[in-house]
Amino acid sequence: MENKNVIYKSLIKALAATTTGVMLSLVAPAQTALAQDVAAIAAEVGLPDFTKVVERTESGVVNIRTTESVPVRRPMSGGPGGDPYDMFRWFFGPDFAPPGVDPRGPRGQAPGVPDQQERTVPRGVGSGFIISDDGYILTNNHVVANANGIFVTLTDGKEYPAKIIGTDERTDVALIKIEAKNLPALKIGDSNTLKKGQWVLAIGSPFGLESTVTSGIVSAINRDTGDYLPFIQTDVAVNPGNSGGPLINLSGEVVGVNSQIVSRSGGFMGISLAIPIDEAMRVVEQLKAHGRVTRGRIGVQITPVAEDVAKALGLTDSKGALVSSVEENGPAAKAGIQAGDVILKFDGKKIDQMSDLPRIVGSVKPGENAPAEVWRKGKAVNVKIQVEEMPSNDAKPTPTASKDTAPSETDALGLSVEAVSPEELKRLGVPSAVRVVQAGEPASGVGLQNGDIILRINDSDVGTLAQYGKLVAGLDKSKPAAVLVLRSGQSQWVLITPAK
Template sequence: MLSAYTSNGKIKRLLACASATLLVACTTIGAVTSAQPTSTPVPVLAVPDFTQVVADTEGSVVNIRTTEAVPVRNPAMGPNSNDPYEMFRWFFGPDFMPPGMPGPRQRNTPDAAPQERTVPRGVGSGFIISEDGYILTNNHVVAKSNGIFVTMTSGKEYKATIVGTDPRTDVALLKIDADGLKPLPIGDSTTLKKGQWVLAIGSPFGLDSTVTSGIVSAINRDTGDYLPFIQTDVAVNPGNSGGPLINLAGQVVGVNSQIISQSGGFMGISLAIPIDEVMRVVEQLKAHGKVTRGRIGVQIAPVSEDVAKAIGLEEAKGAMVSNVEEGGPADDAGIRSGDVIIKFDGKDISHMTDLPRIVGATKPGGKVDMQVWRKGKAVTLKVTVGEMPSPDSETASPTAEPPAATPVDALGLKVTEVSSAQRDKLNIRGGVQVTQAEGPAATAGLAEGDIIVTINDVDITSPEQYAKVVSGLSTSRAAALLVMRGNQSQWITVTPEK
């Protein structure tokens, strides 16, 4: 049997295969043997050497420790006090007085005056951004502190003052009295790509000048109104907050801010604020000590694929306007509930969360172009950007009793006219109110009290006109209904019954 294989040359071919290099493949036994190059192999890259990057940058990273004031008991109320009822006050509070004594002890008496002492509060990180002593860190590192101390890698310590903070982006700008410092170069976070190597330098658990490395795991990670975070797998722990995220060119591309963890320690996901966002905040903090943001007075919702298809958008993008603040900038510009904002000041709104960031970064008082999708086409409006105020809650709860309703239609709805008082309160021009929802409408989420403002591209003005529009809907395609619930609006898709 062996001689048969040898005479056929098959064993020789097997030996040839065994000795072939990794870049050569042999054909199956019994076929004509030929050497064929495989697909181009993936290059194997060694882990980069970070030593030079660290040597160039770690001297500009600082340790930040803070102190806070805490209340302490008055010395006159301690164990050596002459007050015979002090023991009871330890249990029942400082105002305790035994029965029969005249009134509670007053807190404003000299022996009851509140006192405070300064204690360590926490440790964080920061980095130098100018030769004359400006330092960047997180707002949560310095918030509620009564003393901030910056320590260089050389061991020299400075007392820092707060130039300004922005809790919304978790950025704080500090200043120390120093000159000739070495600032870290600022990079461009918009050029980051997944898989790119980055470093973090900081003081995890107070261990200053600690270096960790990893890769960029995701970019534009949406977790807040104004922050498209950089996600990495760089080991970041308590104390790293405020430290720099550095690329291999030694440039800052982010400020380490948060970790996602179930234990309180690093679990493979850390988040950094893009340095481009940070530096826009820094410019305002330097100039004014605070950040001013723009607003247009709308509430928004995402655009689903079903809704996009129903209203004629090529893809699910933009921010759907669910409510327009009466008398606000958007209202003055003619924006309506149900409009989908697809561009603001020349910038595309790919996702709902893009809009608050872009509007917030726009200077209040400026007039900009805003493109909305309305009734199957793009419409450009001019809006004067307002200034972001402190948030106020608004409620609207229509209570007018509706007139008689229509019969159940192909959508599974009974509707009635919207009173003029409700229209004025909700700032709408027409619509019909749902008095009963069943079948496809109930399945889609419509309920009694909802107000239907638009169907597809047609504004609803009365129950009679509504019935005519519904009768003309195709039973093979979902219809898009713009529905108001309270002071919110949303698109809901419903397929009529046959």
């Protein structure tokens, strides 16, 4: 390559010394050779050529425009059929009327409620892509939500009205259909194989500019933003209008659905988020079959596993989901799950972080018995939970405490406690517990309060007052004890170093 560069430099110097006519005759072939050599260099160093990918996939991406109905106020006019006092009401309020004039106006409408008409106006522009040759199209829910008209334009300029097959607000996935045949469907890839640094393309209609192609790399995978799904993060330029369009790998396969951007300006700032195509297609299958999505639930509330708590519980790392409360008579309670358990696996899948559990449980078909591995009292316990269907409004119980029996004396944790009645234990869904009557140091210093329910100390359940007293008396005062505390229906592990 160095020799070729020397030749090109010599050629340029020679051309500069020639007449214009000779220069033109030499530059054309030199430019052709140079272009070919640049392409060869790009291939040699591994730079991607996107042209073939775009040629194979562009026709499968569509533009989606939507319309909506908006109310139209009747004109303020004193003409025939109009109200001559509309203009005055605009300034002085809806009840204005001169003496002797009916404030309801000539049409008899209520004050301040003008005649309403509706007209259809453009609502927005988005993108989508064809997933089957008979007209099924995948896009984002927010692209088509609340629209009274959906129109799909193909790359050849043909436009079709579309109908909604089903939408899922939780994952922001929508399935729509047009009446057309032999459409160029895109090939669905496997988002589980994505790696950081991998080249990807986005095709869509940013700001209404159809068939726009942008490129970038995968910046992160399984990006948790607090939403129901983990996202693919990229630095592909995605702007308003790209929503619902495909994220494509260099094999021409769809690996994601462009959905969100992280931006302070409303435009692209280097962070784009896409729904993994595996997750999106699972939703599509249900939308296509039933028009809606059903999800599983097990009736627990969870929190992250803090690193110091994991260490105190004997876990090797802070992975998993810590059960803070268990719904009475719910699926988890029936399977024996207890507050304070750490769920490590569900349905054969590892729970690396707390947010993994709702997604995995939600993907299980209601009615199925799913295996779960939980960490309890220093060892792993395997159970099976029959998953129930998640209702639209999932009410969560909020247990409360009640007074019972005489309190104990203040102990090494700084606590004075009392027993909990069998009736309340049943309502709380716990086998045994004591209630804090008075919280002092060191317990109060880490947040314990009067009325808190203590369920477990380290690996031992709290039983009677006497058993609790023995547990506290036997604590090693040189290291913190892990205490499982229930408050307002939520339980969490708290580390307390006993007083010496």
